Amino acid sequence: MKSELTRNKNNLMKKYDEIEALVDKQKTRSKEESTRYLQMESDIKSTTKKAIDMIKRKERKLLDELKEMSDEYIRQLKADIKSGELSIKMYQLQAELIDHTLQSECDMDVYEMYQGCEDGDVDAVGNADLKEKGRIASIMFRQDMDKLSRAVDDLQLGEIDVLYESVLNLKATPVLQGTLDVRVAGDGKAAHAIDITVLVVNGTDTVVVTDFNNTNMKSFYTRNNKVSHSKLSLSSEPYCVTKVKHNQVAVTVPDTRQIVTVEVNPDLVLLSTISTNKQYIGITSLTSSTLAAGSQSPPCVDILDMSGHVLRSISPLHSGNNILQSPSYLCTTRKGDILVSDWGSRCIVCLTPGGDVVFTYSPTGDTALKWPRGITSTSTGDILVTQVPAQSHLSD
Template identity: 70%
Template structure:
């Protein structure tokens, strides 16, 4: 009886060990499967995030073949790695389809030529004052953009500490106002629907999106108080400082890449560089109200020309806004004599293109746009638009 009992216990132990071993093996296999499924889930996420068609297609093929379950199965036929997927187009079918396909029509619009020899004609006057203004408007700089096929006028309002846009939609004149918490002075185009604006008293440059309603994009804190600003490249700006007087080349985070303070016969040219503009050749035009001159600089700081005229009708007394046309001509406002002066691309005086007789009284910012129009900011709180074309 004892011997039989021991024999049965040995058989039971042997059977238990066998089944326990099998269960442990099953558990281990299950854990490995879970781990492999987790790894494949990570790979699938990576393939989807990579947006690579080859990666996505290869992962799909692996899942379809049930590669995870087939790991270690020698009977499963291996599938080669995809190296290339080729699309062969049926040229005949494509040609026949295109013959009947109507995609639309192409309209070609040519830029109107700004004829600076023509007599300017007043076309429109825009009052910068809008609802909610607590102070009289003081438009200091202006630019014009075409956003969603809508001509949009942008202006900095110094006293009301805001940037404003004016446009017409559905035959209705509309506006947008973006308060900045500081006094904006100058602005420049960055892209077809973005501008950068200097804010004087809080040492900031802000970027604004134009839809044509205005949306604040970013605020760049600067080490200096900048007034004039112009875009040089998609990644660099030029901005002018009054203290100390200089023109700085900045990156889009506000870091100063280069500071320029040119001299003329041993004396500093810059005293109050109020406005800047980029020429068609990539140089920088500076309007300086202290030395009463217009200066042209290369981005490296070399002086291309200076326009001084201390006496006579051609003398600059208080230069402010400055702009360059597509032909290279230069327009600069002269605040005290109430006029807009036309200079050649090399800085030679041509004529007073607009005067007090044209309604120009204490002008500041000026710009031109593709329809042959000249926009001038006046201290009275309006923007006058003149047609000057063939």
Template identity: 70%
Template sequence: MESDIKSSGNKAREKITFKENKLLDELKEVSEKHIGQLTADIKSGEISVQMYRQQVKLIDQTQQSEFDMDVYEMYQGCEVGDVDAVGDADLKDDGRIAKIMFRQDTDQLSRALDDLQLGEIDVLYEGVLDLKATPVLHDTINIRVAGDGNAARPIDVTTLVVNGTDTVVVTDCKNKSVKSFFTKTKQPGHSKLSLSSRPYGITKLKHNQVAVTLPDTSQIVTVEVNPDLVLLSTITTNKQYLGLTSPTQSTLAASVRSPPSVDILDMTGHMLRSVKPVHSGKNILQNPRFLCTTRTGNIFVSDCRSRCVLCLTPAGDVVFTYPPTGDTTLTLPWGITSTSTGDILVADSSQHSVVHLTESGQFVRNFLTADDGVLNPRGNCVDGRGHVYVCKCTLGEIKVFSCSNTV
């Protein structure tokens, strides 16, 4: 960050130095032209003085002559000598410089320097998301953009801060694309990356990179976020993966519907192990969809068919399931995310709600409901500014709620 700040200062100084040198070059050019004109004036004056001296000498000689013809010839010689100064013709073509001045609007310069922004220090706080507070609708992002042939259908979402720009990245399965939405230089912007097939899950790999599943073509793509989107690589997998998370910098965890499992992959798509937790002789997973990684490295899985949320260790052991067997608290769990404090937010699509669970899988409350405008939610995520993002699949929107415990 120190390097980035110094780099911003250097770039600003380089631009100022460039403008300074440009003005100096312009001054040098016009000064040389003016000096050339003044030099021509001096030369012309010297010629005139020499000519007048000759005329004075001629007049003196003529006054001593006794012939009228000599006086007449002297008069004609003086008339011929009264000509334009040397170099005047050349000066008329380019215009004669009368004065050179340096005009400067010091007030404008002062305002420009005051408005100069090298950047700002941005601090993201842990615990800024106050899940006890009443969520307030902060923004609605319509993800349909120019060029979309179909109604937008957001499935999963994540957020990044790229070069100081808050960026929302979402998968749009109907338009076979990944999209980013951001505000840059106080102007809203977006980017669209078209893909070969429908995208589904998304996870953040680095501060400016995400990975996206393409189940129809058994692929995972990595995308750079600038915040404009750039395709980095395409990873071919042996299964049609849906949900995606990144437990470590070198591994991915992905859910597959048939046969149901959560697979741990390396960054080339090679499967390291397949997790198929069993309870009473039956596979707990029936249709795993969304995944997320907790602060302790565990993996949360939402299963829409078994209507539960599982917490798995990186080795695949079951930490807990919510709700307990036989409980029907959840009816269609989809999107799932974990906060910096370890709390869990699960989107229940059929109940039009987002459920708040503790890190140990205890129900707290319905954090968002249909009264908050949450209809058929899919993917969800949180950022470091106290915002919760929820994909409204049927309306092609992302609802952004604010629940911050800081001003």
């Protein structure tokens, strides 16, 4: 019994030492986190101050321009006033001279005054003020509140990234929570859902899918305990979809070289059709006014504005060869990087919006990517990729 108790005591002391070491480590981490918090707080304030200083510099420039133009306009107006007052005095003097002549009994004085009026001397007095060229007609302050709102929305001071411990259990068995049948009445062909996204519109979870075979997109939602749906027909087969705003998505339509924007409320309403120079397949939203889209010909990822203009084209190279071959599925990480699922090169590529390669992932052997398709990243920083068997891919 004493021997057993001794072993128990030794086990307890071992655990005591482990916990004590863990507590000491946590105390150190707590102090470090307090220091890091103060540093991050300082960084946020510094970044905000820089943004405010930039706005104030623009304000100062605008005010200086306004003052310069306003001073010039007021100078012109004062010159007009001075010239007008001088003309008034001249007209008054001329009128007095004519009145004096009319009272004169000398016919020669009347004749000379008459001749002077006939020759236009009176009008010449009034037109003595010559008009300057390039005169200011008016000054107005014109502002585009929509453009300003978009700029403020796109302003990125930074993001708070939180990495949780042991949230995603890779060894756990996945559990099916439910299945959504995307076939609806009126479909002429078997539904083929290419891509999917989920939005919360006015508190309603809304699933938006692109149906390639039926050339439409659909939304599914539950309202008043009843499952409902809406359908929006498109000019050609839609491919990928991305959330642009809380109630707006963008969808690629490769065959017609288009990207369409659609409002989700939760029924679908077509907002705009954007014409593009390339056939884009993959798409993801970087900000509310910029998109990243993947093209197969040529293989690249383009950064676009909402009018379809290419701001930057990314074609990263490795050993002289383009890493991208078929960038068909894209998503944006919490840090603003672009994840690309490329089934042509059978790899995952992470790009910055500036075009730098963060990493490439192309494992071999049993873990090799077969035909990578849809891709997303979680709040924990994990990356999830779907795959389809080679036979299924070839039959698409």
